[in-house]
Amino acid sequence: MSDSGSEKVRWGICATGGIAEKFVEGLRQVPDAEVVAVGSRSQESAETFGDAFGIPHRHATYEALAHDVDVDVVYIASPQNRHHADTLLFLEAGRNVLCEKPFARSQAELQEMVALATNKKLFLMEAIWSRFLPTYVRLRELLHQGAIGEPRMVEADFGFRLPEVDPDHRLFDPDRAGGGLLDLGIYPVQLASMVLGTPNHVGAAGHIGTTGVDEQVAMVLGHDDGALAVLHAAIRTSTSCGARISGTEGHIVIPAFMHVPQALILDNGVGDGERLDLPMDGNGYHYQVQEVHDCLRSGRIQSDILPLDESLAMMGTLDQIRAEIGLVYPGEAGFDTADSASV
Numbered sequence: 001m002s003d004s005g006s007e008k009v010r011w012g013i014c015a016t017g018g019i020a021e022k023f024v025e026g027l028r029q030v031p032d033a034e035v036v037a038v039g040s041r042s043q044e045s046a047e048t049f050g051d052a053f054g055i056p057h058r059h060a061t062y063e064a065l066a067h068d069v070d071v072d073v074v075y076i077a078s079p080q081n082r083h084h085a086d087t088l089l090f091l092e093a094g095r096n097v098l099c100e101k102p103f104a105r106s107q108a109e110l111q112e113m114v115a116l117a118t119n120k121k122l123f124l125m126e127a128i129w130s131r132f133l134p135t136y137v138r139l140r141e142l143l144h145q146g147a148i149g150e151p152r153m154v155e156a157d158f159g160f161r162l163p164e165v166d167p168d169h170r171l172f173d174p175d176r177a178g179g180g181l182l183d184l185g186i187y188p189v190q191l192a193s194m195v196l197g198t199p200n201h202v203g204a205a206g207h208i209g210t211t212g213v214d215e216q217v218a219m220v221l222g223h224d225d226g227a228l229a230v231l232h233a234a235i236r237t238s239t240s241c242g243a244r245i246s247g248t249e250g251h252i253v254i255p256a257f258m259h260v261p262q263a264l265i266l267d268n269g270v271g272d273g274e275r276l277d278l279p280m281d282g283n284g285y286h287y288q289v290q291e292v293h294d295c296l297r298s299g300r301i302q303s304d305i306l307p308l309d310e311s312l313a314m315m316g317t318l319d320q321i322r323a324e325i326g327l328v329y330p331g332e333a334g335f336d337t338a339d340s341a342s343v
């Protein structure tokens, strides 16, 4: 890869599950992206994935992928209990990293990841793909222009009903850091963070189900200036998956906030509300890829749109919510509910 943009950015894919497939489909839409390698926990999966997407290097371990010198940047699509260890593995080997959400299980884990990336001067970003969609780009512009005055409240939720409690499903599995909060709740939390910044006060209530993960959680994030976010996440309840940002002079609704938003409704008291259609092309995962390329080509080791300090702060918020609802994962170092208790 060169700074001039004349050469392709060479990607390696870590893990071969559902989201890895969608990501590679999206990545194919970026003309200067090339998938050169895939790493799996088995040669068979690496071969199957490599055949499906025409990827030349197929590695039977994540370690082998880490040491593939033809890879510029690795996309990590393993379950979130592994994000910390896998990110450290790839950074140690000199690879830039785009890691799936949630970035880690706790802020303590993420601090180590960020410290290593900074120390190695390597790129690191959380793959919150929605941040880079046209809807979010326009939303930031509208807020910056003061279209609804001063934002004072964010309401957002992401929830669906998995038909049965299946301990083998990753969302029900505490070993894979399942549950609604980390997996789905990160989306409303990141919207609130983008609009209102880091909260000063965190309150939450949640229901921990029979497998030991949260099946639904409600959060209230408060700010010293009085701004509030009211957010929900659920894996056994079908929620509206909508979002609304209310300000001093109107509000913006994001219809289908979590079913790939492609429009905004701006209501600032003039008329019935204006619908702004903001279609995306492809499956939407390529917008974040373009951001990674832009950063790599300009020598930036983090994104301005999703900076590492913000990811750290969001992880801190999730820690506090976990402390409030008593959600602890097995084998997790560095997370203490007492340390993380609400401020």
Ligand SMILES: NC(=O)c1ccc[n+]([C@@H]2O[C@H](COP(=O)([O-])OP(=O)(O)OC[C@H]3O[C@@H](n4cnc5c(N)ncnc54)[C@H](OP(=O)(O)O)[C@@H]3O)[C@@H](O)[C@H]2O)c1
Residues within 6 Å of the ligand: 014, 015, 016, 017, 018, 019, 020, 039, 040, 041, 042, 045, 046, 077, 078, 079, 080, 082, 100, 101, 102, 127, 129, 170, 176, 183
């Ligand atoms: N951005 C999004 O829209 C989005 C959507 C869904 C999920 N995600 C995130 O992406 C990550 C993966 O989700 P997914 O839906 O792709 O999960 P998945 O279908 O279960 O795939 C996860 C993959 O991780 C690897 N893996 C490593 N350790 C594993 C373990 N102990 N058990 C099972 N698999 C293991 C496996 O690949 P190998 O066998 O090849 O090693 C597996 O195929 C999660 O962190 C999730 O939160 C993001």
